[in-house]
Amino acid sequence: MRPLAAVGIAAVAAGFLVAVDRGLASTLDFSWVVVTLIGLLGVIQGVRYASARRGRERRSTDLGEPERRERAAVPGADFDATVARAASARRRRGRAARDDVRSRVRAAAVRTVARERNCSRERAAELVEEGTWTDDRTAAAFLSRSASYPLRDQIRGGLPGRSTFRIGVTAAVDALERATTGIDAGGQRVPGRSETDDGTGGSE
């Protein structure tokens, strides 16, 4: 940069000298080629300067929105965010997120199964692993290594914008909800369950 700056300073100094002493101007060559070259140099330099604009964000202080009350966290929002990350990410990058989601759903399933079937946590973990804890094959496949998704879900998950993982999460949470409330996603009561199991009942 230094030599370029020196050239620039010399050029400006020469310009001033010419402005002071017109006689010096006669020594310069004002041929068509030279003038055009000077003009083109200006254009190139100008475009270079102007292109500094590209890729440069305009900065300003972010003043935020103090007028709004601080937003409260919504239960489960973090889980939904992890599911979205896991479902959209490519195979390898989404693995950690998928594992997070699976382990949280599995923990809830083991707890529920252990209480529902009145068995130990270890036995419940086995049932979940085998996929025999629920009638829903999709939900079972989501938490099991041995069970596989039904063909229908594999086809649905293969469609653009859909993912088998997301279908599995929804099915597993549905199955858990049925198990804990006795009410399925459509709001229908699952037959053969008592009133006190809907969470509002219960007694000492």
Next chain:
Amino acid sequence: MTAAERDRVDPATTAASEPDEVVGGDGDPASTDDGTSPAATDREDGGDAARDSPTERRALRAFDTGRWVGVTGVALTLVGIGIALRQPGTVLVGAAAVGYGLYARLGEADEAELAVEREVSDRTPDPGDAVTVTVRARNVGDAPCLDLRLVDGVPPGLEVVAGPARVATALRSGASVTFSYAVRASRGDHEWGTIRAVVRNAAGSRERLTELETPTRLTCTPELAAGGELPLRGLTTVSHGRVPTDVGGSGVEFYATREYRRGDPLKRVDWNRRARTGELATLELREERAATVVLLVDAREPAYVAARPDADTAVEASVEAAGAVFTALLAGGDRVGIAAMSPRDCWLPPGAGTDHAVRGRETLATNPALAPTPSEDRFYRTLWRRRFRRRLPGDAQVLFFTPLVDDVPVDTARRLDAYGHLVTVLSPDPTASASRSTATPGRRLAAVERRERIRTLRGAGIRVVEWGDRSFAAAVAGANGRWSR
């Protein structure tokens, strides 16, 4: 805006109703006229500038906004094209663009040397009241602020209901600007943050942020709702009260009869039996005793959840319910204390009486541990438990208000139960949603997990009352019917 609100906004009324408050400004009648519109700004000449010393401030470094980046490039390109094509007009246009390039480099964004005052129409409003906040800023520096933006640091727990809490203007030296807005008061001790002033130079190419310290405090203490009669469990003190015991003695409810012993009061002799059989027997009545109760509110960061992002948090619901229980228990003659499960310390020892009621109301309203927004400090579970256990009287029952969104409260409740304190968990439900089908998997999983926690507690013999959409009193009334003593 209603006429009533307009009246509140008028600083003239404010000054009349709050004589102890410092009325800012220079007493120019023009300023009172303009105050009727909440977002109005007015500029006036400084009267006695000597009185105005600049507000304590902290200025950041000025930085380039990048607003005029490339303008010299445009100028040079135009000049170059003009020369190459022998077009004097284009060269002239380029020369004008050079002017813009110089303009962008002209001037620096100075620190905002402002004297700022903030007034609130009511420092101790009731919840739901609209409180008018008026901010007046005067440029006490020598240089004019050519482009000034002021944003007030509204407390995070308050919501602005009328007018933006900001203004954009230019202030020459000695001039002042006033803007006002209204906030809806909600429970808590709210403190305003710094006013942020952004100053730019004339071209807007440089910018600097200045933070101005103007502390203002607003305390909103709700009246405690008279609560539902909450059934306490049978652990009592020796003082007379309202918790029925399994001890016979003096009371109102029949407990048993026994053989007459000399010295028994005549009015407790079972005269019907005497008439029937000729034997003397004494009626024993169920003794009612007072209990010592500690209301424990879960105010850790995870407890600040709500069913919708703009709704009141579970902590808010817990505090409201705790207020209702506090009044009900005190009225029943029990000794009631308040504690918070929070990174900050909050402990009101159990007590009774009118001054205790006032202290309890203040604790629930303004204690920093129960603030409307979560504390940034870390919560150390073990330390907190140790301290809480040390303070908790041995015969105290614990009413534990928690949304049960994680496992810590379950663990805590079971430990307290194991230490011999009777625990009742009262849980606002933040996972309740309007429609089952629209709830996301996350929301439904959170509900499933919470339900499992409640079952775990109930399985351990701990009473749980939960309330979501219905009111706390209704939930308690429903639970009352279910519980056997």
